[in-house]
Amino acid sequence: MSGLVASELSCIKRDRVLFDRLSFSLQSGQLVYLRGPNGAGKTSLLRILCGLSQPESGTITWQSQPLGEHWFKDLIYVGHKPGVNGALTAIENLAFWCRQHSVSASLDHLYHVLAELGLVGMEDVPCRTLSAGQQRRVALSRLWLKSAKVWILDEPFTALDVKGVAQLEDKMKAHVDAGGAVLTTSHQALSERAGTVRFFDLEYRF
Amino acid sequence: MGGVFKRDLALAFRQKAELVQPLMFLLMVVTLFPLGVGPGPDTLQLIGPGVIWIAAILSSLMGMERLFRDDFADGSLEQLQLSGLPLYAVATMKVLCHWLVTFIPLLILSPLLAMFLNLTVDMYIALVITLLLGTPLLSLVGAIAVGLTVGLQRGGVLLALLLIPVFIPLLIFATSAVDAAALQLPYRAQIAIIGAMLLIAMALAPAAIAYSLKVSQN
Secondary structure (H helix, E strand, O other): OOEEEEEEEEEEEEOOOEEEEEEEOOOOOOEEEEEOOOOOOHHHHHHHHHOOOOOOOEEEEEEEEEEOOOHOOOOOEEEEOOOOOOOEEEHHHHHHHHHHHOOOHHHHHHHHHHHHHHOOOOOOOOOHHHHHHHHHHHHHHHHOOOOOEEEEEOOOOOOOOHHHHHHHHHHEEEEEEEEOOOEEEOOOOOOOHOOOOEEEEEEOOO | OOHHHHHHHHHHHHHHHHHHHHHHHHHHHHHHHOOOOOOOOOHHHHHHHHHHHHHHHHHHHHHHHHHHHHHHHHHHHHHHHHOOOOOHHHHHHHHHHHHHHHHHHHHHHHHHHHHHHOOHHHHHHHHHHHHHHHHHHHHHHHHHHHHOOOOOOOOHHHHHHHHHHHHHHHHHHHHHHHHHHOOOOOHHHHHHHHHHHHHHHHHHHHHHHHHHHHHOOO
């Protein structure tokens, strides 16, 4: 099977089984919305699927191969932590990120993307002086910069205002319509703008 | 890879206070000794090499956390790990950058320290050689411990407790090299051992740092 396929995943954190023998797949053209109460293991699952942490047991494949460089090329992950350094400006943060991820984006393009996200005038100030929502926008601007097939977004709507949420939902829909795949989790429901959503529920286990 | 190096360098110069503070600490520790032990030139010459090396180790511990702390806390490290760049190479770049901004200023300051402690020219030459070979070792080994403790809150003291015993061999050989230089004796053996330790660290530390960072993400 192509796409992102995880089979028989188990995760144990601090002697508590978060999930056991969990199977999951994400195909192109899908928007999967991961639901579950606090502590159910949503973030742990997302981090395991990214390849950031290792499952207790189970395998994950991307395009029928184990996760490796070809997977990182096709992935954008935006986690709880924005990955934005407070001492650097938004432009510097993005420029360095693009370089690390082998994305070629001109400075003009970076300014353009930040403007699209409503950060005009904020490009050249250290990111620690930005508000939480503005920092989140800087983090999310990666979705506009790198053309990756899979987006894994952990609580992407945190701290975003109504307009920002709508803009991100539109972006997610466009990505899915163009054959991309999105895996996201959030405690607020997605609106209709985000298009068809497949739900995946994680239960809290004792 | 050059991007990682440039970013760290840019960050270091943006946060100059963090660079200057360990250096000031070093300078103050060294100046405390003449006040505490007595300003006799012979006494100072006797304790000088040890004082400079101990002060260098202690001050390096202060700035060591900077290696990965911020990147871990704000999530930049996650992004780096998902960039597809080999993690050991990224770690090596970060250690190199850390060494440049932490220990090159120390080397520049070293003639002043040598004067404070009445070291002879021969002793100073030996001291600089041991610092040149020994301080990269501090950075490389320190980075492994930082990688392991970066996920902990208040890992600073634990970091010192982990690292100080590991640095004892380096301290012994470095000070004994300078002592030998004071007596006009050859000190190639000590230098060779420090060099060997550095080479082993250069070979093994990048993989160990990468592994420790992966463990911390789990």
